[in-house]
Amino acid sequence: MASSIQIADHGGVRRIALNRPQVHNAFDDGLIAELTEALTLAGAESTVRAVVLTGEGASFSAGADLNWMRGMASASEAENREDSLRLATLMRTLQYLPKPTIARVNGAAYGGGVGLVACCDIAIGVDSARFGLTEVKLGLVPAVISPYVIHAIGLRQARRLFVTGELFDAATALQIGLLHRCVPADQLDNAVDAALALLAKAGPVAQAEAKQLALRMAGADAAQAEAIDRDNAALIARLRVSSEGQEGLSAFLAKRAAAWCATD
Template identity: 50%
Template sequence: MMNYSTLEIERSGSTATVWMNRPELHNALNETLIAELTSAFRCLNEEAAVRVIVLAGRGKSFSAGADLDWMRRAAQYSEAQNLDDARKLAAMLKGIYRSKKPVIARIHGAAMAGGTGLTAVCDIAVGTADARFALTEVRLGLIPATIGPYVADAIGMRQSRRYFLSAERIDAATALRLGLLHELVDADALDARVAEIAAELARGGPHALTAAKELLADLRQSTPLDDTLLDDTAHTIAATRVSDEAREGLAAFFAKRPPNWH
């Protein structure tokens, strides 16, 4: 794992926490933070000892969105330069969303614009009552393009129509109702709850967790009326049942012992 200037990587057991570490700027996104998040998730996905990844922010905020200096520079870029810049942001978001390992978002304070996007790309999002979100891009003459697919996936198209256009603030209770957050906890219980969820995730088979995420991607593209999908799921479970991991999991269950990955 390389050294980072905008991140801290903290390990506890099988959990790795990726701390965005620009507290004086509320962990605002710039080209360096984007590149380092891309690198960190790529590396952690290759570490067998890491079973769960937590994304968190140091200081008062999770992430307040785009860094103002970065936005100011981008305003002077050509379209080609902006395309290159946007593709790097898109690659970072995709890398987190498609992580082979479960990702938990630890949310407190501001999670605005890009911070809302970072929340949406994580598999599970746990936040505190002071968490606040918004898709503020239209007020700057922009649109939430790169984060849009993930936010719409998280809260649905009908709600997205409202919040993409209104740019209004979304408080923690509303985020919970929309599905952007899975749980709300007291601030002093946030780390303990994230650790509890990470421990539950780590009980799953490593390959099974990855395969479950791939299954979810397939299910988004089809419906139970699609016979091809139903046949594919039958083939998938048949292949899974004869895997070494599944045999170990079932053997451990019947022997009333932990499986070898636990």
């Protein structure tokens, strides 16, 4: 079976690419497991100085895979909770990775894809990228990614985007802090290389400590993150099996308007 990710090393940089371009690098159980393992290994290897996370094809990540969502809709609350905990573990692994991380945002990022961008230390994206936290349109919430997105863009922006589910462009992502740089597609690699050159000049131990210092001072303590993830996984599991969540997922999969949508 083909791998859901591609890994390449060059000069102390580990490039991890989501490799499901046919579904816009959407998440399923396989991708989540492979990416979590790859990040854990990168964090433990002394030869890796930095990690670049990107997507193959036209998108960074479209969020949840359709078949994965079908499984969510028919799974029990307990099964949904375990499923959500696996995604939460991935996000937490990336957030607290003891190596500098760069999100090379080569295209659209939705839902969990936004979570991956928010968990990286540096985020550089193409100016044509689109973003969205669209879970409320399905009768759900961006539960397990919420701590990381809120830390990236702030509470005020998160409240708006969480409740509207609206799409936004790369310029807006830059303005609210989801992206650090926004560049034309033909300048993306140069911008990432420039960030890597800066990272290469710093001591790796100091970088790891500086990263944890920043997170700790911002209240994003690693010791508390697992408990928060458990609570958020329980929340999304409850919503997925609720009548509204079931209607939202069913409507999305059937490509129809949900029952709560206003009609003319």
